[in-house]
Every structure is written in structure tokens, then in C-alpha cells.
Amino acid sequence: MDGPTLPTYSGAIHPDMQKERDSASFQRDEMTLLLFDGSEALERKRYIESIIASDPHFDQTGRCTLSPAEAYDLSIKRSVRWVAIQEKYNLYQPDDGAVVGRCMNQDVGLFIHQLMFIPTIERLGTEEQKAKWLPIARQYKIIGTYAQTELGHGTNLNGLETTATYDEKAQEFVLNAPTLTAMKWWPGGLAKSCTHVILIAQLIVGGKKHGPHCFIVQVRSLETHQPLPGVTLGDIGRKSSFDAIGNGFLIVDHVRIPRLNMLMKYAEVTHDGVYNRRGNPKLTYGSMILVRTKIVEAASYEIGKAVTVATRYSVIRRQGSIDKNGPEVPILDYQTQQHKLFPGIAATYAFKFVSLRLKTLYLKNEANLQKLNFTLLPELHALASGLKALTTREATLHIETCRFACGGHGVMLQSGLPDMYNKFSAACTYEGENTVLLLQVAGYLMKTLSKAQAGETIQGLGAYLTEEPQSSWSCDQADQSLNAQLIIDAYKHRAQWLTRKAGEQLAQKMGQGLSQQQAWNKSSIDLVKASHAHTQYFIVKAFFDGVQHVEVSQDTAAILNTLSFLYAIYHIEQNSGEFIADGYMSNEQLSWLHNHYLDLLAVIRPNAVALVDAIDIRDEFLQSTLGSYDGNVYQRMYDYAKTSPRNRTEVHETYYKYIRPLLKGMIAKL
Amino acid sequence: MDGPTLPTYSGAIHPDMQKERDSASFQRDEMTLLLFDGSEALERKRYIESIIASDPHFDQTGRCTLSPAEAYDLSIKRSVRWVAIQEKYNLYQPDDGAVVGRCMNQDVGLFIHQLMFIPTIERLGTEEQKAKWLPIARQYKIIGTYAQTELGHGTNLNGLETTATYDEKAQEFVLNAPTLTAMKWWPGGLAKSCTHVILIAQLIVGGKKHGPHCFIVQVRSLETHQPLPGVTLGDIGRKSSFDAIGNGFLIVDHVRIPRLNMLMKYAEVTHDGVYNRRGNPKLTYGSMILVRTKIVEAASYEIGKAVTVATRYSVIRRQGSIDKNGPEVPILDYQTQQHKLFPGIAATYAFKFVSLRLKTLYLKNEANLQKLNFTLLPELHALASGLKALTTREATLHIETCRFACGGHGVMLQSGLPDMYNKFSAACTYEGENTVLLLQVAGYLMKTLSKAQAGETIQGLGAYLTEEPQSSWSCDQADQSLNAQLIIDAYKHRAQWLTRKAGEQLAQKMGQGLSQQQAWNKSSIDLVKASHAHTQYFIVKAFFDGVQHVEVSQDTAAILNTLSFLYAIYHIEQNSGEFIADGYMSNEQLSWLHNHYLDLLAVIRPNAVALVDAIDIRDEFLQSTLGSYDGNVYQRMYDYAKTSPRNRTEVHETYYKYIRPLLKGMIAKL
Numbered sequence A, B: 001m002d003g004p005t006l007p008t009y010s011g012a013i014h015p016d017m018q019k020e021r022d023s024a025s026f027q028r029d030e031m032t033l034l035l036f037d038g039s040e041a042l043e044r045k046r047y048i049e050s051i052i053a054s055d056p057h058f059d060q061t062g063r064c065t066l067s068p069a070e071a072y073d074l075s076i077k078r079s080v081r082w083v084a085i086q087e088k089y090n091l092y093q094p095d096d097g098a099v100v101g102r103c104m105n106q107d108v109g110l111f112i113h114q115l116m117f118i119p120t121i122e123r124l125g126t127e128e129q130k131a132k133w134l135p136i137a138r139q140y141k142i143i144g145t146y147a148q149t150e151l152g153h154g155t156n157l158n159g160l161e162t163t164a165t166y167d168e169k170a171q172e173f174v175l176n177a178p179t180l181t182a183m184k185w186w187p188g189g190l191a192k193s194c195t196h197v198i199l200i201a202q203l204i205v206g207g208k209k210h211g212p213h214c215f216i217v218q219v220r221s222l223e224t225h226q227p228l229p230g231v232t233l234g235d236i237g238r239k240s241s242f243d244a245i246g247n248g249f250l251i252v253d254h255v256r257i258p259r260l261n262m263l264m265k266y267a268e269v270t271h272d273g274v275y276n277r278r279g280n281p282k283l284t285y286g287s288m289i290l291v292r293t294k295i296v297e298a299a300s301y302e303i304g305k306a307v308t309v310a311t312r313y314s315v316i317r318r319q320g321s322i323d324k325n326g327p328e329v330p331i332l333d334y335q336t337q338q339h340k341l342f343p344g345i346a347a348t349y350a351f352k353f354v355s356l357r358l359k360t361l362y363l364k365n366e367a368n369l370q371k372l373n374f375t376l377l378p379e380l381h382a383l384a385s386g387l388k389a390l391t392t393r394e395a396t397l398h399i400e401t402c403r404f405a406c407g408g409h410g411v412m413l414q415s416g417l418p419d420m421y422n423k424f425s426a427a428c429t430y431e432g433e434n435t436v437l438l439l440q441v442a443g444y445l446m447k448t449l450s451k452a453q454a455g456e457t458i459q460g461l462g463a464y465l466t467e468e469p470q471s472s473w474s475c476d477q478a479d480q481s482l483n484a485q486l487i488i489d490a491y492k493h494r495a496q497w498l499t500r501k502a503g504e505q506l507a508q509k510m511g512q513g514l515s516q517q518q519a520w521n522k523s524s525i526d527l528v529k530a531s532h533a534h535t536q537y538f539i540v541k542a543f544f545d546g547v548q549h550v551e552v553s554q555d556t557a558a559i560l561n562t563l564s565f566l567y568a569i570y571h572i573e574q575n576s577g578e579f580i581a582d583g584y585m586s587n588e589q590l591s592w593l594h595n596h597y598l599d600l601l602a603v604i605r606p607n608a609v610a611l612v613d614a615i616d617i618r619d620e621f622l623q624s625t626l627g628s629y630d631g632n633v634y635q636r637m638y639d640y641a642k643t644s645p646r647n648r649t650e651v652h653e654t655y656y657k658y659i660r661p662l663l664k665g666m667i668a669k670l
């Protein structure tokens, strides 16, 4: 590997920042190694980052002032540049693409091609189909996207209206969007970039409906880029997330494609119009779980960015004093400020450990699936869904809090925070809307519960639901309460309790004569709560377990330990009613934990900057005047402001149009 | 009054929307009258709205695709047009300006001139100063802003670094910003629009510092609009809120102004350099309270906009079915969706009642102040601060939830929701940062508590703190628990309990040897909780009281009653730990309330659309394809998308620059 392997930072370190770094009780480098899975992976990440950071094509300096057109142009330019860089440096390892995505804050115009188009063909194509499509896709002779969502339907796949009707005579499928709401809407890159799509349409063979299936459809000419006959394409307009990508709409009007353009690994339509399922379609679930694993990891990274900015800013920003007539203090000295930021730092670390654990389970399941063993699937599916929902929501809240924690300056785009919020809050919606996902988790919980109540033995992640809940928290002393097992017990009890409560609610509504579905709907608030508790139990356990098993020096282990307790107690306090309502915890026990929480904040305080440094985000990618490594906040802010397009002229043209006439008493009369 | 007085809506009403309107159990018009303080005020509001809606200068159709430069230009154009309209239609009543601000979603470039510049002179100027400045300001011969915040200081006013040093010989003040962080940063309209500012600077007379005072400073030539000598001005760059306004920075380098440019009503510097305070500066507090009253009202309106969009969309959007094989249902039929939206509807109404109550108290206090009676001031100041903090935070959460409730389409700028969120979430920061405000409330609470403990009688809003808290909730039956007084009692108890707890925490820390200030900081998380509880107690009480005293038909009263219970129970559930931790409420009692909550959702369901209709926001100002009155969501979305600038050409220029070379295997080698 050539190129620099360590981040470089401009400017001298602000003495206040240096003081913070000097006060850390652990080695930042050891922590970074841990967070990035060892030295090989970390070196590769830094290697790719150094290439990107030194390539002017990827410069993000002006990103706050781009027009939508410029942003789109740049996002495509970057995608294309990335293809060249991949080739030159041979960057084809599985995670390499993700690194560039993160560095570019996801403004990479063609990423759905690599993220969804190619993998769908790999997964659902027959060997012949793969041989036909994958080489040209990998060489970018075609560019694709994944077109599932329609104007009228996202969550409810069965409601998709686009049809693919088999015409046996012609051996073709006729694709048609019969209504306004049937048009595809949202696919990334569809607006102006793609030549092909994976189209999800309702398969109809011989008049019979077979539900949604995947078809490869060419939508633009490979010569002129004009839409093909029967195809209407366009941009859906601006969005607060992924605006640079050019999400598009697509109407197919009796578009014909060859029969073999249906992806046929798990379902085929023979030339003479016979529909066969083949293999086990459950085998495809794995990839959905993989995507959610990646989102959990992304949630960690996105919170990491925000806390890096807000924490570094908070040691430079001085505002008010604590002691009467004392000097102004860095705002991070305020307990309320620590309360805003440290739970976010803890979540960054928590979700890192959780995503590792999820990945392990995913791999185990993948191995099982190869042997057609599906036992792990339901619990893993529920887990990945729940984790996707909780981590994206929590990330959104933390990023928002970081914005608040930076006061007015956090509202400036140059802080980076508004963009982080807008971009990632959309993750609560895409790849499975969070409420809908939690209701799916609830489905798993209720099934598990009734199996348990029917006396079946449950194994795996749901097994604890069969245990008889403890009636009270077995901790009788304040100084014993900082105990991982005891805290995990409390989370377990809460999940058991809320799951049973939701189950009872469901049974009660059915007892009142409601259908199972109606009762489900009338219990859904409680069902979501149970799913939340179940998933959070997993998170807390995975974080504690992970921290207890890392092989690191004592100092590093100690601060990780602190973070895991802080994380767990923070969420107990956020949901305290659910821990005490049935008498499990007492007010006194809660207040022991509260006091520990306050103490833990103080332990983290001198380590805060080192903890965010360890997340290892280069200034070039953080793109925040408030959050840079050197802490030279105010000079950067001023320098950045001076580049504002509105500052190009001392007297703005608007003055001549409106302000001068107003001042001169010459505004147009009505 | 001429012009249409009723909103007009385009297009035929979607039958699903009509069905919802028909299902309401109350008269929408009666509710609207109530929300807008009777027929006279409502008619005036609608009159102004009809003028604005029919004036093409105020057309907001393309607002999602404006460049920053265009947005600034348009916001100034509108301000100037408003001046003309004011004159023509004689729109100088106190609330007239607020109407146009709301209609234009605050994109009115010069609003600080009317909101802050003129009122500050009115309040702090002597009679001579008012006579000199107000006429030219009102006639827009000068345009001003309010320049307080600096790059380095916002919250801590005493830390402001800009100085105003009196030069007795010249009878002038010398204004100077000695450091980078002393530059003014943030004032609205300062960048490119204003000719004058009210500058807040540290007054120095004869070497002695007298703290922050206000000075009128001309910053640009009235002839050329060029910055005057010694003045550096510019735009601070893009922000997620108020981006169109052109917030600016300002550096004064030994700028001289006449002595009489200091606003001297409450403090003067005589020509021979003697500094005198005069009158009671407490008299100026009233206006700060007034601004916060307006923010509480704005919070109501902003949630109102968001729930209007999300509720209307949710009766048109059909996604999935409840009954097995049943038809797709509007998503508002899902209990989880109701749980997302109805608390927001309730908050819209709650904050309306709260702001009325606050205004009444404000007027009472104003009358007192005229008689130099300051008794109400501390509690009112605490109340207004707390209400500003709680209502802005709650509004931000509800707007965000509305965004989530619209799924992917809520991410589109054409939904209006991202902009509502970004704009109003900044209100958590400006006009007093929320945490800082809540700590001020805590100051009032702790003072009141120690007075009470010293045996003083407390009157007014803090009186309840002197009562002995009840040990348990006096409600023994499920069907009695839906009782306003009982629920108010519960809120009262929680506030008492948390205030005492914070007080004990404070005392304990001091007992451990910490200074009062250090102890304060170490207790600040708990202090904020107490402030939250105190303020929420007021909100709930004001809402219940208000609803119980309105003179409306039974049907309208009934739905208002439902909303007030929903609001109160929702927040009990959100903070349940604080209602049960000390044994006040039992788990069983909580579950009674929970069941009521679920029932209340069902009562609101058929009234939801009418409740948002009653908020009376015209399509022209809502600017949301998802939320328009007629419910023709999908056609509007498609029509809007087609106007996206990226759709101007079928083949985008980016294709020729990057995509074609990529497809043809001709990307630039490295």
C-alpha cells in the first residue's frame, strides 16, 4: 500500500483542545483499532481515505452552497471517479465501497447500482442470467437501480400496481402501470442516470396473479440516453435526504421485455406459460438482514460524526461561568451539556458492538441457510428489524441533540449538523418504515409467547420470554447496583413484562369480540412498546457482553465499561416508568442508578475528546467548521462565511431592485 | 373591507376527504372562530390573507427549487411589497405583520426591522430619540436590525466583547470589536439589507465598565449602500432556518457615533461623562415576555401546519389492510398512526389556550409595571421562559413525527415538512436557548422553595410549592379517572415532588462541601426536570381551565374536552416514571389512564380532519402537495415533480460530461 496512512490535520492545535487530549485516561489508538476491527481493516480504511482525501475530485469544501443541479453533477462525477480509482488501486474488497460512501456523506450518485442492482441479480438471477448481466453491469456498460416503491405504495408490497403480463405468443412480458399511483417513485439515480432498472411488478400468467417479481428492464437508450418507447422518466424533485442522487419516477406503458428478463432463480415462467416456484425463497431473506446490519453500523457512524462535532466544539466554546466571578468555562463543563452529548458518544460505541454481534448472527444464519436450516431466521429477522428501527431513531435524536448543543452556530450549514440530521433521519423511513418494522417484531414476540404458553420450548433470542419474570430487582444496596448482570436483568424483566402485557391486551380485545386483526390494531401501541423493550434488551446485553470480552488494556476497558453503564442507565431513566410500574424497581433503586449516572458523566468528561477522536473521522470528511481536529473554530467559521456567494459583491443586486427604491420612497404603488 | 373573506381551494374534493369532513361531530366554523379570538379578528386575518393570496408577488409555488440568491431576493421583494400593501390597505394593527409572516413561512427579509429595531427604540429611547428615529424608521428611510449576538457569545450577555468607549472631548462613543470573537454574528438582515443596527456593546465611561447598553449605529451609506468607514459587513452563510433572511456579521473598528445615539431612557451618559441609571430597567422585561408569548403562539401554529399536512395525507394514503383480505385502509385507521398525529393536534389547541392565558398574565403585569409594582415579574418571567422552552421543543418533536408519519413522501420538500422542521427547530435556540431558560426557571423554583421553607407566604403561580404534597392519587376507580381536577392534581404533585427533589439534591451537594454554584451545576439535570414539570403543570391546567370556560356549543366543547384529556394523558405516559416513582400513582391507575387514552384516540379519529381544517390554513400558505384541502395528493405530487429543474431536458448535461464516457468505457484514467 502506498499513500499516507494517517490522517493529516491543518493548523496548530488549539491549546484548549490539546489539554483535553492530554487528560484522557486511555490510549486513543488502541480504541480506534478496536472500533475498526484490528489493524488490517483500519489500515485499509485509512489507505482508501487518504486516496480520497488527496483527490481534488472528492473535495467537499463548497458543499453548503451548491445548487441542486451542481450537487447532482458532482455526485455523478464522484461515482465515475470512484470507478477509476477502484480500478487503479484494485479496491474491490467488500467494504471498500462503503468507505467512500461514508467519506462523501453518501453524495455518490450511482451507489444504488453497486448496492442494490448488482446484488439483486447476484441473488435472484439464474446462472445464465448472471453470466449475461453481471459482467456488463460490473463494467458499467449499463447502469441500474432498484425500482420497487410506487407513488401509491411503499410499505405494502402486495399493493404494488405495476403489472408484468406474460404474452406467450411473443414470449415476452408486457409491463404496464395502469394508474397514476402505479408509477414508480423514489428509486435512486432513476431520474437522469440509469439505463436499466430492476422493476418489481405483479406477475400475471394466463390471467392468474402470482404476486411481485423482479424484472430487468432497459429504460434508456445506450446510445442517446433517451427514454425508450413506452417509458416516461423524470426527477421527483428535491428531498431533505439524498438530494444529490436524483431519485426518479418511471411510468411503463405496455413496455415489452424478453421472457428471460424475469429473474428466475426462485420462480420461473416457462416459454409455454407455466409458472413454477423453485428452490426456497426464504434463502433471499439473508440479504435484507445484511442491509439492516449495515444500517446499524451506519447509525453508529452518523452519531459518531455528530458527537465529534459537538464535543470538540463544546471544549472550545466558553459561555458563562460556574463559579461566581470565575472565568468562563468550556460549555462541556456544564452537567446539562454532558447529559446532551455523552449518551450519544455511548450510543456510537454501543451500536458498533451491536452491529458486530448482529453480523456474527447473520453469518451463522447464512451458514445454516446453505444447509436449508431456517430455525434462526424468524428471531434474526425480528432482531435486525428491531435494531434497524431503534438505532436509526436513536441516531436521529442524538444528531438533533448535538445540533441543539451547539446553540445558534449548530444551525449553520457549515457546522455540518443540519445536513447530518436531514440525511439520516430519512433512515427511519427507508429500508422498512420504523413503526412497520416494530410491528413485525411484535409478530415474532406474540408468536413466541403463544408457543411458550402452549408449552413449547423456545430457543435462541426469544427464550427468555418463557422464563417466569422476577417480581423485584434483586439489588439491595446502592453500591451494588452498578452491576452489568443486574442491569441486564432489569432490561430483561421489562421486555418480559411489556410483552406479556401486550399479549394480554390482545387477548382481552379478542375476548371483547374483535377479530384477531382488529384486536391487533387496537393493541398496536402496546405491541410497539414490547418490541422496543425486546430490542433494547438485546442492545444493552450485546454492549455489556462485547465490552466484557474485548482484549484491551485496563484503561481502555475501564472507559468502555463506563460507557456501557452510562448507556444502559440513560435508557432506564428515559423509560423509567417501564422499570418501576409493576413494582420491579423501587424509587430508591432508581435513585441509586441516577446518582451513578451523574458520577459516570464526570468520569467521561476528561475522556470525551479522546473518545470522539477515536472514532477517527478526518476533517475532510467531517466538513464542519465547529468540529475540526485542531479546534480552531472561530477562524474557520469566519473564513468559511467569507466564501458565501452572497458576499461576492459588497452591494448586492437586490439592493438596486428593491431596497434602494424602498429607502428612496419610490416603491411601486399598487 | 373588500376582497374575498373566505379561503378558496382549487380542484374537486377527494371523496375520501369529503367523507372525513362529513363524519365530524362538531362545527368547524365555530371552532375556527374560537381559535382566532372571535369573528372580528378572524375576519381581519382572512382579509389580509386574501390580499396576500391573490398577489403574485407573494406566490410561493417554486420555493423548493430556489437558489439561496433567489430566496434572498424574493424575501426582500416580499418585505417591500408588504410595505406597499400596508399603506394601501392601512394594515397597521398590531397583529397584521404577524399574519403576513405566517403566510410567507417567515421568508420576509426585513422583518427584524419591525420586530426588533423599531420596538427597541420605542422601549429604550428617550422622547427626543424617539422623535428623531421612529418616523424615519417607520417610513423605511433607514432599515435596521438588532445586533446582540457575537461570534463568541450569545447566551452570556455579560461576555460580549464589543466596547463603546465614551470620548468626552468629541462627545462621541468609539465602538470597537477588539477580537475575532467580538464580531457581531447572526443579526437578521445585517448581511446585505440594513443601513442601521441597534448595537449591544459594553459601555465604558472614564475607564469604568457599565455592562451592555444599546447604541444606534449606521453601518451603510444611505446613498451608495457601501459599508461606512471602519465597518466590515457580510453574510454568515447558509443556515437550516431563516436562510432567506441574510443573517450577517459586523466588525466595528473604532467607529465613532454621537453621544446621543446611545438609547438613554434607562441609563444616560451626560456630555461631561457622568453615567446615571434612571427609571427602573425592570420596566423593559415586559417586552421579552411578549416575544416569548408570541413564540408560544407560533409553536401552536407550526404544529398546526404539520398536523394539517400529515392528517389530511393520512386519510388519502391507503397502505395495507386491517382485516385479512379486507380492502386497503387509510393509514389514519392504524392506532400507531393516530398515536403519532393526535397528540400533535391536541398540542396545537393546547398551546393556543396557553398563549391566551399567558397574554392575560402579561397584560396584568404590564398594568402593574406602570404602577411600579413588580410582584408578578419573577413568576411571569419564569413562566414565559419555561413555556418558550417546552412549546418549541414539543413543536419540533411533533413536526418531526408528522414527517415520519408521511413515510417516504414526507422527505420530499414538496411535502413542506422538512422545511417546517428545519425552520422551527431553530426556535429551540434563538430568543433564549432552551436549557438555559429552564435553568432560569429553576432559579425561580429554588428561590420560591426556600422562601416557602423559611415560612414566607407565596402567592401566584408558585404558591402550590408551599403546599404539602399528597401522598397518593385520590382516585380509586377506572371510570373516575377521566377527571380534569384529578389529572391536574397529578401534574401538581409531580412538580412539587421534582422541585423538592432538586432542592434536596442541591442541599446535599452543598453539604458535601461544594460551593453553591458548583452544587447548582452538579444538580442541573434535576433542576431542569423540575422546571419542566412546573411548566407542564401550568400548560395542562391552562388547557383544562380554558376548555372549561369557553362558550361554545356542546359538540365543540365535547371535542375540546377530549383533546385536553388526550394531551394530559399523553404526557403522563411520556413521563410515567415521574408520576409513579414516589408511589403517588399506582401501575393500575396508570393503566386506567392508558385505556382512556386509547379510547380517546378513537373518539378523535372521525374528527381529525375537521380539527385540522379548523386551524384554517390556506393551501397557498401551507404549500404542501400532501396536505392540500382537496386531498388530491398524487396528482399534485406528480404535477409538482414535473416542474423540477432537473426535468428541463430529457437528457441531462451531466450525461455528456460523465455518464456517457463511463458507459463507453472512456473514463479518464488516473
Ligand SMILES: Cc1cc2nc3c(=O)[nH]c(=O)nc-3n(C[C@H](O)[C@H](O)[C@H](O)COP(=O)(O)OP(=O)(O)OC[C@H]3O[C@@H](n4cnc5c(N)ncnc54)[C@H](O)[C@@H]3O)c2cc1C
Binding pocket: A112, A146, A147, A148, A149, A152, A153, A154, A155, A156, A185, A186, A187, A188, A241, A242, A247, A426, A429, A430, A431, A432, A433, A435, A436, A439, B317, B319, B320, B321, B331, B334, B336, B337, B404, B405, B406, B407, B408, B409, B411
Ligand atoms: C431517501 C429515500 C430513498 C429511497 N430510495 C428508494 C429506492 O432506491 N428504491 C425504491 O424502490 N424505494 C426507495 N425509497 C422508498 C422507501 O422504500 C419507502 O418510502 C419506504 O419503504 C416507506 O414506505 P412508504 O413511503 O410507502 O411509507 P408508508 O407506508 O406510506 O408510511 C406512512 C405511514 O403509514 C404507517 N403505516 C403504513 N403501513 C402500516 C401498517 N401496516 N400498520 C401501521 N402503520 C402503517 C407508517 O407507520 C407511517 O407512519 C426511498 C425513500 C427515501 C425516503
Ligand SMILES: Cc1cc2nc3c(=O)[nH]c(=O)nc-3n(C[C@H](O)[C@H](O)[C@H](O)COP(=O)(O)OP(=O)(O)OC[C@H]3O[C@@H](n4cnc5c(N)ncnc54)[C@H](O)[C@@H]3O)c2cc1C
Binding pocket: A317, A319, A320, A321, A331, A334, A336, A337, A404, A405, A406, A407, A408, A409, A411, B112, B146, B147, B148, B149, B152, B153, B154, B155, B156, B185, B186, B187, B188, B239, B241, B242, B247, B426, B429, B430, B431, B432, B433, B435, B436, B439
Ligand atoms: C435562526 C437564528 C436567528 C438569529 N437571529 C439573531 C438576531 O437577529 N440578532 C442577534 O443578536 N442574535 C440572533 N441569533 C443568535 C441567538 O440569539 C443565539 O444563537 C442564542 O441566543 C443562543 O446563544 P448561543 O448561540 O451563544 O448558544 P450557546 O450559549 O453557545 O449554547 C451552546 C450550548 O451551551 C449550553 N450553555 C450555554 N450557557 C450555559 C449555561 N450557563 N449553563 C448550562 N448550559 C449552557 C447551551 O445549553 C447549549 O447546549 C439568531 C440565532 C438563530 C439560530
